[in-house]
């Protein structure tokens with residue numbers, strides 16, 4: 001039987017009496033969308049973009065591509081799940097639900 005442990009608090013998650021939560025995080029560098037109006041005037045840019053993409057592929061092969069794309073997978077117990085959804089970005093201030101009264 002497979003035992004899962006929480007990736008946050010390391011507690012064993014007993015699936016008979018508690019739920020296991022799976023967090024999947026996909027992180028990718030945001031590329032500026034092409035401005036189609038400028039494509040004719042800036043053909044050289046297409047070449048530059050193609051070269052940039054080729055460089056990125058090379059970086060991925062050498063393991064430096066993590067800054068461009070990363071896929072993460074965590075198992076959480078119910079306690080950590082509750083804390084995670086309240087502060088998914090790990091910021092020092094908890095996420096404010098709703099609007100402030102200012």
Ligand SMILES: [Zn+2]
Pocket residue numbers: 006007008009010011076077078079080081
């Ligand atoms: Zn936990």
